[in-house]
Amino acid sequence: LSKWEEIMGSAVAKRTEKKYIKNRVLYLELNSSVMRGELMQQRSEIVKKINAVSGVPIIDEVHLA
Numbered sequence: 001l002s003k004w005e006e007i008m009g010s011a012v013a014k015r016t017e018k019k020y021i022k023n024r025v026l027y028l029e030l031n032s033s034v035m036r037g038e039l040m041q042q043r044s045e046i047v048k049k050i051n052a053v054s055g056v057p058i059i060d061e062v063h064l065a
Contacts, residue, residue, distance in 0.1 A: 007049050024060045026050065036064050
């Protein structure tokens with residue numbers, strides 16, 4: 001998650017309040033309901049991007065709040 005801005009871009013990074021991984025689930029807290037809605041549609045793509053950058057599968061799903 002240290003490369004969050006690189007992976008997701010500055011617009012998403014600026015609106016991300018909290019992010020952590022627990023039990024292979026990425027939990028994200030965003031300060032924008034519009035951004036949350038957009039990312040809900042991209043959850044599987046986010047999983048693919050993060051796993052690709054890490055080099056090994058580290059998450060299976062994304063939970064947005």
